[in-house]
Amino acid sequence: MKREVKKYLYDIKTSIESINEYLGNERDFFKYEENKILRRAVEREIEIIGEATNRILKIEHEIVIENARKIVDTRNWVIHAYDSVDNTIIWGIVTIHLPKLLIEVEQLLEK
Structure with a gap:
């Protein structure tokens, strides 16, 4: 695997970990939805x-x-259709899909 690709995989891993840090252990959609700074982050x-x-x-x-x-x-979608970003969809991505992606990226980095 090219070094550049490893860097991008690490960037993905770091971003997922950052999201987890922002949200903390108490995952509350309503708190997320109310906090504009958190949503933007x-x-x-x-x-x-x-x-x-x-x-x-x-x-x-x-x-x-x-x-x-x-x-x-x-x-x-998030960049170009910023005015139609749905918090429910983002929340689903964060809670359902990103944990799986994190595992996948960590496995790729171990190779």
């Missing part, structure tokens, strides 16, 4: 995850990241 980390994934796909086509295209599409 999470959205920014999702942008980073999507951009890093996109760069990986351009460099090494052999690397398999489940739902990679959806990750990149989510990044584009």
Whole structure:
């Protein structure tokens, strides 16, 4: 695996860990929804995850990241359709999909 790809995988891992740090152990959607700064921080980390994934796909086509295209599409949605970002969808991504992505990225980094 190219060094550059490892860097992007590490960026994804760091962004997921940052989201987990922002949210803390008490995961409360209503607190998330009420806190604009928290929402913007999470959205920014999702942008980073999507951009890093996109760069990986351009460099090494052999690397398999489940739902990679959806990750990149989510990044584009958050950036370009910022006025229609749905907090419920972001919350689902954070609570359901990012834990799986973190495991996948950690496994790729171990190779």
